[in-house]
Amino acid sequence: MMTRMTCPHVSDLPESVAPDNPAGCADCLAAGEHNWAHLRICLSCGHVACCDSSPRRHATAHFHASEHPVMRSFEPGEDWRWCYLDSRIV
Template identity: 80%
Template sequence: MMGAMTCSHVGALPRSVAPESAEGCVDCLALGEHNWAHLRMCLSCGHVACCDSSPHRHATAHFGASQHPVMRSFEPGEDWRWCYVDSAIV
């Protein structure tokens, strides 16, 4: 991706991680909700959560609770990654 940078956090990620759920945002589903805009997957543990355009912003909440730095888009056809620590697409 043009303009993407490499951060030190990418090198520390596991080689691969399986998504915790293919059904949607794990945290929204636990609340009985299905109202999210886009999904993100944590590249440290596979937690699937909703983006900041969603009402609950669970992906950012996951970073806050876990300090796992990098999420990737969990949308079909997208493969970009976001580092919360560096505030950058990586």
């Protein structure tokens, strides 16, 4: 069994969040775009945004605008989380 390392920011997260747009990157869709590589969900507020391999990098932009530190992959079968403040998987 693999033990996942964590960071202090995980303990500040709500128990669960609902995705604000389960259909895709909320920011891309609002701009009429559908061009993203992978999706991420903010674990503070549920904002769904595209990853840094996508042209607009909305997940990182959301972190800079909101200062919400931890996101999770929103891809089927993936459950890893990333802390922007600690620059590591948690």
